[in-house]
Amino acid sequence: MLDFGQDEAGQRLSFRLLGPLQVIGERGAVHIPPGRQEIILAALLLEVNHVVSTNFLVDLIWNHEPPETARTQVQICVSRLRKLFAAEGLDAAITTRPPGYVLTADENAVDAAVFTRLFAKARMLKDKGQRAEAVAGLRAADELWVGDCLSGLASEPLRSKSQQLDEERLTAIETRLELELELGRHRELIGELQHMVRVLPLRERLRGQLMLALYRSGRQAEALETYRSGRELLAEELGLDPGDELRKLEASILASDLSLLHPSADPQPGEPDTGGPGQPPAAGATALPPALLHTEVLRQLPADTADFVADEEQVAEIERALAGNGATSCGGLVAVVGKPGAGKSALATHVAHRLSETGFPDGQLYCDLRGTSCSPATSNEVLGRFLRALSIPGPMVPEGPDERAEMYRALLASRRVLVVLDDAASEQQILPLLPGSRTCAVLVTSRVRLTALPGVHRVELDVMPPDRALALLVSVLGADRVERERAAAEQVIRTVGALPLALRIISARLAGRPHWTLASMMQRLSNERHRLDELTHGEMTVRASLSLTHDGLDAEPRRLLRLLSLAQGTMLPGWLGGALLDHHGAFPSDLLEPLVDVQMLDVVGAESAGGFRYRFHEITRLFAREQLTTHEDPHARTAAAERMFGAWLSLAEQAHRRIYGGDFTVLHGSAPRWQLPQNCVDELLVNPTLWLDSEQLNLCQAVQHAAEEQMHELCWDLATSLVTLFEVRGYHEQWEHTHQQALAAVRAAGNERGAAALLCSLGSLYLRSSRHEESSAALRDALASFERIGDRHGLALCRRDLALLARMGGDDGQALGLYGAALADFDKVGDMVGLAMVLNQRAHIRMRQGHGDLARAELDEALGIYRSVGYTGGQARTLRRMGQMLMQRGEHAAAVRTLTETLELCRDNRDVIGEGHLLNDLGNALAEMRRVDEAKRFYGEALVIREQIMDQAGAARVRLNLARLLATTGEEAHSRALLETPECALRNRRMPHEPKTAEQAMWARSGPDFTL
Known part of the structure; x- marks a missing residue:
C-alpha cells in the first residue's frame, strides 16, 4: 500500500495556487505586491522547473500591446521577486534561461504539483484494482484545495491554465465518487452528490453518478427525475440533449436493468447469463447491447515522423494554445501556417501524437482538406466522414450541412477530442468543422494566414534555424558524418534555404549513398539550382532537391514516381505501383519502397488488412506530374491510367461478389480490368465492406478522373459498382455526384447502355431519399433504353424499383404486375439475389392481402436463396419479415425464436x-x-442504440412501446415520464396519420430491399 501522507502531502507547502495565490516563508505568509509581480510569479509557478519565455510574460501583462520598455519592466519584477525570496528564506530561485526565466523549487513545495502527483498515483492504484487506496489518495488530493485555482488574480490570459487545473480537480472528484460507488457506498454519497449537482448542474458525469446512487438505494423515481431535470436544463441553457452515457443510463433504469444494482453483479454460480437455443438473452445478462461494447477510441492521425526535429518552444506554444484561451466557442484553435515545404503537416501531426493520450483521451479526428488541390474537400463531405467515424451509421447521417454540423457538435459535446484539419483552403471550409465544446480543440494547417478565423492562435513557420537544420541532418546521417564536413553541411543548409522538405530529401539521398560526401552533394545541388533558376524562390530549393533525387533514381522507380502522379487521391495504396507499371509480382508494394527511402513518398498509415498507405507531398506530386508530361508519351500515360482504373474496378467488382455471393443486382460493362495478384486481393478483401469504405475517396476520384479522361465505359461501370458501398454506408452525396459525372461522360460518348445503368441506379438513390418523382422519371427513362437495347437484367432492376414505388403509393395491383415481370427477367439472367429481393418484397403485399401461406412460401424461397449464396444481409431482412408475419398470426413464441436468430445475424455483422x-x-x-421483465430490457437496449445513433424518431417509437407496457404493469409514473418527452409526445400525436415512406426502411439495406 502506498502512503499518501508522508512523501508529498506531508511536505511543507511554500507556494499555494489551489485557491488564492499564497507564499509561505520562514516567518509565515509573504506579501506579494499585487499586479505585475503577482502575475509573473503565478506564471512561473504554473510551469515550475520549466522555462517561461519573456515574450509570454510580456503578453500576460500587456495583452499583446506592450510598451517599448516591457522587457525591462519584466526584468525589474523578476529582480524584486528574487530579493523577496532571499529575504523570506524561501528554498526556491528564479534564474535566467533563454528565452526567459525558470522558477526552480522542490515540486513538493508547490500545491499544484503535489495535487498532480497524488492524482496520477491514485489513477495507478485504480488501474491495479486497489480502489480503497485510490480513494484515500484522491481525498488527500482534494484537501489541498481551498478555492478555485488562482482565485482573485486579475489575469485573463492565466485563466486558461488555472481552469485546466480546476477541471482536473473535478475529474479527480468524479473519479473518487465512481470508485466509492464501486465500493458500494451509494447511500453515503447521495448527499454529497446532490450538493455537487446543485453547484455544477451541467456536469453530466456527476448527474449520472447521482442517478446511479439513487437507483441503487431503491429511489428509482428520483433517479429518473434527476435525469429529466438535467435534460430540461441542458435544453434551456445550451439547446442540447444529454450525452450518450446519460441517455444509456436512463434507458437502463427505465428497463429496471438488474446489472446496475452493483457494478460487479456477475451471474452467480449455476445461474445462466443467456437463454438457451432459440431463446432471447436472459434479463440482466448485460447492461449494454454488444454493438455498444465495442466502441473504439478514434485514432485517425497519420504516422508521426520518426526523426522529426522539434522546436520545443514552438511545440509548447501550440500545446498551451490547444488547451483553450476562452476566445472561441470550442477549446483551443490553432493554425500552423507557412510556405510549401516548411513542415506544417509534420509539426501538426507530431504535436497531435504528443497530446493523443494525455490531452485528448477520447481520440483524434483527422482530415486532409486538399486545400491546394484542384478539388478541395467540402465541409459537408468532411462532416459526413467525421460522423461515420463517431459511430453514426451511414443511413442516419443527415443530408444537409446544418443538420450534419448540429449532430457533429452534439456528439463532441461531452468528449475530449482533437480535430486535425490539414491543408485548409479558407476559413469558410473550416468554420462548420469547429466543435461547439470547450473540451475539444482544433489544429489547422494552411498556406494562407486564415486571418478571419475567430479566436485563432496562429503559428507561422519559416525556414528552420541553423541549429535545428543541422540537427535534422544529424538525425538522418549521424553525428560523425556531419561533423567531418561541418562547413559543407552548413553550406547545403544555406543553399536550400533551410526548408525542412528539401533537407529531408537531400539527407535521405545521402543516407542511401554513404560514399557520397556532403561537398559533392553541394556541387550537384548548385548545378541543379542553375537549371531551375526560373522557378519562384518559395519553391525553388525544394524543386531543385526533387530534381536531383529524381535524376539519381534507377529507371523503374523514376518511372513509377512519374506515373504515381496520375493518382489523385491523398493516400495511395501499396498495390498501385504494380498496376501503373503493369508488374504482376506477388508483392507490388515493394515497388514503392525505393521512393520512400529517398523521401519522395511518405508512409502515412497502415492498410486495414496489412501493408502500408503512402502520400505525396503536394510539391512532390506537382514535380512528378511535370516529369510525366516531359518523359511519358500520351499513349503510355493513357495505358497506365487504364490499368489503374481497371484495378480499382476489379477490386470493387470482387468486393461486391464477396458481399452478395456473386455478380447479383449490378450491371457491368466491357471495360478492361487489371487483375492484382490473388494473394493481394485476398488480403485486401478480408472484409470487403471495410475495404470499400477505407478507399471511398480514392474510388470516387477514380470515377471523376476516368470521366475527365473520356474513358466512359470504365467510368460508368466503376460508378455503379460503388453502389454496394454507397447504399450501406449512406453516402448519398457521393452516389449522386459520381453518377452525374459518369452520366455526362457516357452521354457525350453516345453510350446508351451506360446511361441507362446510371439512370437506373440514380432511380434507386432517389427512391431511398424519398424523391419519388425524380425516381420515377429516372427509372422510366432507363426502362425505355433497356427495352430498346434488349437488356433483360436492366429491365428487371428498373421494374423491381418501379414496383416498390407503386407499392409505396398504394397501388398493389401495379406493383404485383411489375414484380412478376422482374421475377421472370431475374430468373432468365440468373440473378438469384435479385429474384430473392423481389420475393421478399412481394411477400409483404401477400401478407397485407391475407395470403399468409403464400407469403410464407415466398419468404422461405427467398431465405433459401440467400443462404445458398451466403448473403447474410438478405437473410437478416427475410428472417425479420418472417418474425413480423408470425407476430401478426399470433405465433409469438415462434416469432421470438426467429427474431432472436435475426438479432444474432445483425450483431455478427455489426449492423x-x-x-x-x-x-x-x-x-x-x-x-x-x-x-x-424481458420486454422491458429489450426496449431499454433498443432505446440505448437509437439514442446512440441519434435516431430521435426511432427512439420515440421505442419510448411509446415501453410506456404502453409500463402502463399495463401499474408503473404509471414511469409511463407518464416517457410520454412527456418532447419527441415522444410529438410522435404520439402523429402516429395515426403517418404516411409510409422510405424513411421506415432505413435498416441497413443492400439493394432496394426495403422493409416496410
Whole structure:
C-alpha cells in the first residue's frame, strides 16, 4: 500500500495556487505586491522547473500591446521577486534561461504539483484494482484545495491554465465518487452528490453518478427525475440533449436493468447469463447491447515522423494554445501556417501524437482538406466522414450541412477530442468543422494566414534555424558524418534555404549513398539550382532537391514516381505501383519502397488488412506530374491510367461478389480490368465492406478522373459498382455526384447502355431519399433504353424499383404486375439475389392481402436463396419479415425464436441499425407474451442504440412501446415520464396519420430491399 501522507502531502507547502495565490516563508505568509509581480510569479509557478519565455510574460501583462520598455519592466519584477525570496528564506530561485526565466523549487513545495502527483498515483492504484487506496489518495488530493485555482488574480490570459487545473480537480472528484460507488457506498454519497449537482448542474458525469446512487438505494423515481431535470436544463441553457452515457443510463433504469444494482453483479454460480437455443438473452445478462461494447477510441492521425526535429518552444506554444484561451466557442484553435515545404503537416501531426493520450483521451479526428488541390474537400463531405467515424451509421447521417454540423457538435459535446484539419483552403471550409465544446480543440494547417478565423492562435513557420537544420541532418546521417564536413553541411543548409522538405530529401539521398560526401552533394545541388533558376524562390530549393533525387533514381522507380502522379487521391495504396507499371509480382508494394527511402513518398498509415498507405507531398506530386508530361508519351500515360482504373474496378467488382455471393443486382460493362495478384486481393478483401469504405475517396476520384479522361465505359461501370458501398454506408452525396459525372461522360460518348445503368441506379438513390418523382422519371427513362437495347437484367432492376414505388403509393395491383415481370427477367439472367429481393418484397403485399401461406412460401424461397449464396444481409431482412408475419398470426413464441436468430445475424455483422429494430421487435413480441421483465430490457437496449445513433424518431417509437407496457404493469409514473418527452409526445400525436415512406426502411439495406 502506498502512503499518501508522508512523501508529498506531508511536505511543507511554500507556494499555494489551489485557491488564492499564497507564499509561505520562514516567518509565515509573504506579501506579494499585487499586479505585475503577482502575475509573473503565478506564471512561473504554473510551469515550475520549466522555462517561461519573456515574450509570454510580456503578453500576460500587456495583452499583446506592450510598451517599448516591457522587457525591462519584466526584468525589474523578476529582480524584486528574487530579493523577496532571499529575504523570506524561501528554498526556491528564479534564474535566467533563454528565452526567459525558470522558477526552480522542490515540486513538493508547490500545491499544484503535489495535487498532480497524488492524482496520477491514485489513477495507478485504480488501474491495479486497489480502489480503497485510490480513494484515500484522491481525498488527500482534494484537501489541498481551498478555492478555485488562482482565485482573485486579475489575469485573463492565466485563466486558461488555472481552469485546466480546476477541471482536473473535478475529474479527480468524479473519479473518487465512481470508485466509492464501486465500493458500494451509494447511500453515503447521495448527499454529497446532490450538493455537487446543485453547484455544477451541467456536469453530466456527476448527474449520472447521482442517478446511479439513487437507483441503487431503491429511489428509482428520483433517479429518473434527476435525469429529466438535467435534460430540461441542458435544453434551456445550451439547446442540447444529454450525452450518450446519460441517455444509456436512463434507458437502463427505465428497463429496471438488474446489472446496475452493483457494478460487479456477475451471474452467480449455476445461474445462466443467456437463454438457451432459440431463446432471447436472459434479463440482466448485460447492461449494454454488444454493438455498444465495442466502441473504439478514434485514432485517425497519420504516422508521426520518426526523426522529426522539434522546436520545443514552438511545440509548447501550440500545446498551451490547444488547451483553450476562452476566445472561441470550442477549446483551443490553432493554425500552423507557412510556405510549401516548411513542415506544417509534420509539426501538426507530431504535436497531435504528443497530446493523443494525455490531452485528448477520447481520440483524434483527422482530415486532409486538399486545400491546394484542384478539388478541395467540402465541409459537408468532411462532416459526413467525421460522423461515420463517431459511430453514426451511414443511413442516419443527415443530408444537409446544418443538420450534419448540429449532430457533429452534439456528439463532441461531452468528449475530449482533437480535430486535425490539414491543408485548409479558407476559413469558410473550416468554420462548420469547429466543435461547439470547450473540451475539444482544433489544429489547422494552411498556406494562407486564415486571418478571419475567430479566436485563432496562429503559428507561422519559416525556414528552420541553423541549429535545428543541422540537427535534422544529424538525425538522418549521424553525428560523425556531419561533423567531418561541418562547413559543407552548413553550406547545403544555406543553399536550400533551410526548408525542412528539401533537407529531408537531400539527407535521405545521402543516407542511401554513404560514399557520397556532403561537398559533392553541394556541387550537384548548385548545378541543379542553375537549371531551375526560373522557378519562384518559395519553391525553388525544394524543386531543385526533387530534381536531383529524381535524376539519381534507377529507371523503374523514376518511372513509377512519374506515373504515381496520375493518382489523385491523398493516400495511395501499396498495390498501385504494380498496376501503373503493369508488374504482376506477388508483392507490388515493394515497388514503392525505393521512393520512400529517398523521401519522395511518405508512409502515412497502415492498410486495414496489412501493408502500408503512402502520400505525396503536394510539391512532390506537382514535380512528378511535370516529369510525366516531359518523359511519358500520351499513349503510355493513357495505358497506365487504364490499368489503374481497371484495378480499382476489379477490386470493387470482387468486393461486391464477396458481399452478395456473386455478380447479383449490378450491371457491368466491357471495360478492361487489371487483375492484382490473388494473394493481394485476398488480403485486401478480408472484409470487403471495410475495404470499400477505407478507399471511398480514392474510388470516387477514380470515377471523376476516368470521366475527365473520356474513358466512359470504365467510368460508368466503376460508378455503379460503388453502389454496394454507397447504399450501406449512406453516402448519398457521393452516389449522386459520381453518377452525374459518369452520366455526362457516357452521354457525350453516345453510350446508351451506360446511361441507362446510371439512370437506373440514380432511380434507386432517389427512391431511398424519398424523391419519388425524380425516381420515377429516372427509372422510366432507363426502362425505355433497356427495352430498346434488349437488356433483360436492366429491365428487371428498373421494374423491381418501379414496383416498390407503386407499392409505396398504394397501388398493389401495379406493383404485383411489375414484380412478376422482374421475377421472370431475374430468373432468365440468373440473378438469384435479385429474384430473392423481389420475393421478399412481394411477400409483404401477400401478407397485407391475407395470403399468409403464400407469403410464407415466398419468404422461405427467398431465405433459401440467400443462404445458398451466403448473403447474410438478405437473410437478416427475410428472417425479420418472417418474425413480423408470425407476430401478426399470433405465433409469438415462434416469432421470438426467429427474431432472436435475426438479432444474432445483425450483431455478427455489426449492423447497429438492424439491431435496434430487432430489439424493439423482440420487446413487442415478449410484451404480447406478458414476459414483462424481458420486454422491458429489450426496449431499454433498443432505446440505448437509437439514442446512440441519434435516431430521435426511432427512439420515440421505442419510448411509446415501453410506456404502453409500463402502463399495463401499474408503473404509471414511469409511463407518464416517457410520454412527456418532447419527441415522444410529438410522435404520439402523429402516429395515426403517418404516411409510409422510405424513411421506415432505413435498416441497413443492400439493394432496394426495403422493409416496410
